[in-house]
Amino acid sequence: MKKTLLIALSLGVAVGAASTSALAVDPEMDRQQVLNFFTAKNPKIAHKEYINGAYIYDADKKAQWEAAEEFPPYLDDIDAGEAEWNKHQTIYEKCFGSDVSKVRVKYPYFDDAANKVVTLEGSINKCRTDAGLKAYKTGKGKLAQVSAYLGYNARGQIINVKIESEGARKAYEAGRAVFTQVRGQLGLSCAKCHAYNAGRKARSNIMSPFLGHPTHFPVYRAKSQSLHTLEGRYVGCMKNMRATPFKPQSAEFKNLEFFEAYVSNGLEINAPGYRE
Secondary structure, eight states: OOOOHHHHHHOOOOHHHHHHHHOOOOOHHHHHHHHHHHHHHHHOOGGGGGGGGGGGOOOOHHHHHHHHHOOOOOOHHHHHHHHHHTTTTTHHHHHHHOGGGGGOOOOOOOOEETTEEHHHHHHHHHHHHHOOOOOOSSSSSSSHHHHHHHHHHHTTTOOOOOOOHHHHHHHHHHHHHHHHHOTTTTTHHHHHIIITTSSSSTTTTTOOOOOTGGGGGGEEEEETTEHHHHHHHHHHHHHTTTTTOOTTOHHHHHHHHHHHHHHTTBBBBOSSSSOO
């Protein structure tokens, strides 16, 4: 019997590869079930608020976060990203166009010709290596800064990931499987923390909902005092599970980002963000 995402998330169980391959997943029905799940879980939280992560669950922490956002520590990173962009402006404009406000909203997307998901950070590095430049290190550093600069210029735009081919649907389904699969020594999954237990505490930290995750990355984390990409956060989460992370820009990570971005369709981009 096919398990829908709603049932899997509400029970905190994983959907294995066998259950998702037996019957094709309908991404839009899946997305609606995610919205219904979070609405039923927290009916007083409006859909648009999910761009604010875990702060939607705690008024005091939200007030502290809003105060931090008045003079956010990531401003220097945005400036550094802009300087890095301008340093190689001719190269970047050949890849992304001259309007920096129109770049971030295009990603991630499914490239039917290449039969794979394309991410912003992956495209930045490909642009560099195609031009003979060295790729940035993944997860943080200059790559996160350039991504933050593009995200900042895209604020207020709406995520609108499209699934218009069988290849894109399969990539979504594969990302969904990564999200729900139990892994690591602790027997955890992305779904157990960021769906079933979203809003609950793990030690002193409130676990964020996966709905809206892609809207505010890269994120400046007070804990490390540095900026991290969404993929960098995936790596950190898997290490916390005591699991071996996938390789940077692997199909698994790209499909996972594609899945999270699609279910977040209709939400505003508000990158970069600040988190504890």
